[in-house]
Amino acid sequence: MKTITLFFLIALTSSPSTIHCRTLIIPNDANLIESTCRRTPNYNVCIQSLKSNPASLSADVRGLALIMVKVMASKANDGINIIRELQRSGPSSALNSCAGKYNAILVGDIPQATQALQGGNAKFAESAANDVANEATFCENGFAGRSPITTQNNVMRDVSVVTAAIPSSPTLHHPPPPPSNSLLSFIPSLPTTL
Amino acid sequence: MGSSTTSNESNDIPCSYIPVPDSPDAAGAAVEPRRQVKGLFVIFCGMLVLISLVAFNGYYRASNNGHEQASLAAALTKIIVEESGSETVPASSRWQQAASRGVSAGVSEKTNRLFSSSNSNGEMYPWNNSMLSWQRTAFHFQPEKNWMNDPNGPLYYKGWYHFFYQYNPNGAIWGDIVWGHAISRDLIHWQHLPLAMVADQWYDKNGVWTGSATILPNGEIIMLYTGSTNESVQVQNLAYPADPSDPLLIDWVKYPSNPVLFPPPGIGATDFRDPTTAWLTSQGKWRITIGSKLNKTGIALVYDTVDFKTYEKIEGLLHAVPKTGMWECVDFFPVSKEVKNGLDTSINGAGVKHVMKVSLDDDRHDYYAIGTYDEKNVKFIADDVKNDVGIGLRYDYGVFYASKTFFDDSKARRVLWGWIGESDAEYADVAKGWASLQGIPRTVALDTKTGSNLLQWPVAEVESLRLRSDEFKDLKAKPGSVVPIDVGTATQLDIVAEFEIEKEELEKVTSESNVDKYNCESSGGAAQRGALGPFGLLVLADDGLSEYTPVYFYVVKGSDGNLKTSFCSDQSRSSVANDVVKKTFGSFVPVLEGEKFSVRILVDHSIVESFAQGGRTTVTSRVYPTRAIYGAARLFLFNNATDVSITASLKVWQMNSAFIRPYNPDQSN
Numbered sequence: 001m002k003t004i005t006l007f008f009l010i011a012l013t014s015s016p017s018t019i020h021c022r023t024l025i026i027p028n029d030a031n032l033i034e035s036t037c038r039r040t041p042n043y044n045v046c047i048q049s050l051k052s053n054p055a056s057l058s059a060d061v062r063g064l065a066l067i068m069v070k071v072m073a074s075k076a077n078d079g080i081n082i083i084r085e086l087q088r089s090g091p092s093s094a095l096n097s098c099a100g101k102y103n104a105i106l107v108g109d110i111p112q113a114t115q116a117l118q119g120g121n122a123k124f125a126e127s128a129a130n131d132v133a134n135e136a137t138f139c140e141n142g143f144a145g146r147s148p149i150t151t152q153n154n155v156m157r158d159v160s161v162v163t164a165a166i167p168s169s170p171t172l173h174h175p176p177p178p179p180s181n182s183l184l185s186f187i188p189s190l191p192t193t194l
Numbered sequence: 195m196g197s198s199t200t201s202n203e204s205n206d207i208p209c210s211y212i213p214v215p216d217s218p219d220a221a222g223a224a225v226e227p228r229r230q231v232k233g234l235f236v237i238f239c240g241m242l243v244l245i246s247l248v249a250f251n252g253y254y255r256a257s258n259n260g261h262e263q264a265s266l267a268a269a270l271t272k273i274i275v276e277e278s279g280s281e282t283v284p285a286s287s288r289w290q291q292a293a294s295r296g297v298s299a300g301v302s303e304k305t306n307r308l309f310s311s312s313n314s315n316g317e318m319y320p321w322n323n324s325m326l327s328w329q330r331t332a333f334h335f336q337p338e339k340n341w342m343n344d345p346n347g348p349l350y351y352k353g354w355y356h357f358f359y360q361y362n363p364n365g366a367i368w369g370d371i372v373w374g375h376a377i378s379r380d381l382i383h384w385q386h387l388p389l390a391m392v393a394d395q396w397y398d399k400n401g402v403w404t405g406s407a408t409i410l411p412n413g414e415i416i417m418l419y420t421g422s423t424n425e426s427v428q429v430q431n432l433a434y435p436a437d438p439s440d441p442l443l444i445d446w447v448k449y450p451s452n453p454v455l456f457p458p459p460g461i462g463a464t465d466f467r468d469p470t471t472a473w474l475t476s477q478g479k480w481r482i483t484i485g486s487k488l489n490k491t492g493i494a495l496v497y498d499t500v501d502f503k504t505y506e507k508i509e510g511l512l513h514a515v516p517k518t519g520m521w522e523c524v525d526f527f528p529v530s531k532e533v534k535n536g537l538d539t540s541i542n543g544a545g546v547k548h549v550m551k552v553s554l555d556d557d558r559h560d561y562y563a564i565g566t567y568d569e570k571n572v573k574f575i576a577d578d579v580k581n582d583v584g585i586g587l588r589y590d591y592g593v594f595y596a597s598k599t600f601f602d603d604s605k606a607r608r609v610l611w612g613w614i615g616e617s618d619a620e621y622a623d624v625a626k627g628w629a630s631l632q633g634i635p636r637t638v639a640l641d642t643k644t645g646s647n648l649l650q651w652p653v654a655e656v657e658s659l660r661l662r663s664d665e666f667k668d669l670k671a672k673p674g675s676v677v678p679i680d681v682g683t684a685t686q687l688d689i690v691a692e693f694e695i696e697k698e699e700l701e702k703v704t705s706e707s708n709v710d711k712y713n714c715e716s717s718g719g720a721a722q723r724g725a726l727g728p729f730g731l732l733v734l735a736d737d738g739l740s741e742y743t744p745v746y747f748y749v750v751k752g753s754d755g756n757l758k759t760s761f762c763s764d765q766s767r768s769s770v771a772n773d774v775v776k777k778t779f780g781s782f783v784p785v786l787e788g789e790k791f792s793v794r795i796l797v798d799h800s801i802v803e804s805f806a807q808g809g810r811t812t813v814t815s816r817v818y819p820t821r822a823i824y825g826a827a828r829l830f831l832f833n834n835a836t837d838v839s840i841t842a843s844l845k846v847w848q849m850n851s852a853f854i855r856p857y858n859p860d861q862s863n
């Protein structure tokens with residue numbers, strides 16, 4: 001019984017980053033979302049975007065950034081759809097230009113940001129997210145004050161400036177990957193009586 | 195990013211959480227009520243790409259709104275008098291109309307149209323195929339298409355210069371990185387070879403990243419490079435030529451027991467990359483350094499090895515500088531105090547200084563410091579700690595990153611490569627199908643006259659591209675004047691110019707209390723007039739001066755009569771398009787007693803590389819004119835100072851193409 005207790009205690013105190021969601025184990029600090037968002041230019045957009053994705057509660061900073069990239073992609077999809085709708089009403093050089101810019105976001109910036117974050121090369125994610133904000137701005141400017149998609153462009157820009165700010169946040173210093181988590185696989189099979 | 199966990203971990207969460215989908219197009223499943231069916235999405239994308247192609251294949255012509263009405267006579271005596279807005283507003287801010295300047299007699303005024311910034315109701319400038327394809331360079335290294343970044347493993351072997359580079363075979367963005375490869379006899383005429391290394395091992399699955407070559411005394415080539423593993427951990431790997439008797443070094447072998455180095459304890463799994471060329475220690479071992487960080491302190495780790503397969507981590511750090519952040523692409527090499535030649539990486543001793551160079555991840559600039567290498571204590575000590583690595587001098591004050599030197603023993607010189615990224619929007623890169631250039635390789639040597647900076651100069655072989663030249667002696671430019679330099683078209687040029695300020699006028703100029711006050715980057719560029727500047731050249735200009743790129747000197751006279759000179763390149767008027775970078779780059783440049791103001795400029799379509807005072811300060815910039823292209827590009831001399839005239843002498847060569855192309859065994863060179 002003492003051995004079992006010992007195993008249990010060791011498992012409980014193991015690095016949180018290796019522990020999957022189990023009802024007994026503490027997930028990553030929920031304050032991470034708030035402290036990360038405070039470092040971005042738009043706290044509210046950041047919080048709304050992240051909290052709408054439950055994975056954010058157990059994500060590290062890089063995971064949060066990746067969630068923001070997915071939000072960015074989703075907003076870009078919205079943008080393309082709205083532009084397509086509007087293009088049905090007739091040709092417009094500004095709309096066509098916007099379509100090209102939103103397309104570049106989807107085929108260029110989003111894949112670059114995703115791969116850069118996954119690979120730990122944050123600056124390419126930052127420059128991609130910054131470019132997204134630029135593309136939305138250029139799209140908006142093309143209408144010379146009479147844009148039918150101002151709301152969409154603003155949303156795109158807000159989400160992307162938040163995304164750009166996250167990779168440069170100080171990251172939690174995680175230790176190198178542990179040799180194995182074989183101890184944890186014992187937990188489900190531990191008898192409940194100790 | 196010190197985290198060693200991967201995003202895949204979130205997919206392991208089994209209980210109350212919805213797994214995060216992997217693919218971006220199904221993104222935000224929990225956020226958006228509306229979902230896209232993947233197939234429809236693909237069709238949408240395809241149609242939009244088609245629409246974009248039609249749009250910029252000339253369907254929308256360049257507009258002629260606000261086109262300059264200037265005649266050549268007016269242009270000859272045109273005043274550049276536009277004041278930009280406040281100094282906190284970037285140079286792309288609104289132009290105002292010219293004020294009357296009666297000082298320079300006989301000068302007619304020219305008002306410029308208003309030019310709006312990208313922050314207000316900008317005139318959207320549609321790119322067309324002609325403008326985009328003009329941007330490709332004639333004599334700068336670039337692959338036929340797609341994305342490139344860091345230079346890798348440059349070396350000279352069996353009569354060929356080899357150049358490797360970070361390359362994305364799949365698109366004009368960073369990603370899927372592998373090693374491209376090219377060869378040349380002269381560092382200028384390049385031929386593309388097949389990819390040297392691809393991401394075919396678990397330890398470089400997520401990227402075959404930057405590395406350096408070491409050539410052993412017996413001629414053996416060692417390549418060390420960073421791999422991003424299948425779990426995105428940064429490790430160091432060994433590779434070598436499959437066939438050392440093949441001078442083209444086409445095939446490469448990865449050491450079967452890779453990786454040879456893992457991130458050490460205390461170092462983040464994604465903070466460990468870009469191993470250097472090795473140098474010999476006095477104990478006969480090979481030593482390398484790898485950049486990293488501890489919190490916000492940039493550091494250089496040290497490893498010794500005998501066989502490049504097993505390594506001993508040396509205690510301590512070669513160098514560290516607080517608050518500089520992650521050190522990428524560290525370079526460490528000796529320079530001679532006595533001779534102009536370069537030195538083999540292993541040289542040390544009297545008559546030798548050492549240079550430590552880093553690429554700062556945080557600001558994407560390359561910095562260096564000159565100092566001494568204390569071999570016994572494994573320490574680099576900067577001569578001037580106030581200007582230590584990462585807080586002092588930069589190789590280049592424009593677009594120039596991830597640079598790397600190698601010792602070319604065939605010509606006893608140290609040669610510097612630098613990655614020149616784009617300064618346009620992703621949309622344009624996707625449309626034109628490529629992104630990034632390499633700078634013209636430069637020799638690097640200690641400036642023995644100042645002792646406190648390096649000199650960089652384009653390798654002599656670039657001069658083999660020079661075609662006919664035009665020489666202009668003692669051209670005089672009064673305050674507020676623009677003088678056309680008639681060289682025909684001006685898109686591929688090598689310019690060498692010297693300027694002098696009229697001595698008597700200089701003596702009358704009031705001195706300033708703060709001689710350091712001018713800063714290229716926060717200035718109003720060439721439109722901000724001072725008593726003694728700006729003056730220089732307008733490159734990639736059109737006749738009507740609606741687009742131009744000033745490369746200039748700005749001099750400030752101090753209370754002791756001494757002059758402090760800045761050297762800048764101003765991109766704010768380089769294009770009427772609003773989706774390009776419009777900054778001004780530059781820095782101070784030492785000008786010694788008796789020296790004229792001298793500059794060399796290489797103009798090659800969308801890249802301008804400028805070298806002041808023999809290479810003491812350099813600025814590389816990317817420009818994307820829409821009108822000053824092809825036969826419409828011109829060159830002008832200008833003087834926008836208020837109090838002094840300048841005299842300029844220059845020689846301008848038309849530059850041939852380097853005909854960079856895929857390797858053809860039937861052609862000898």
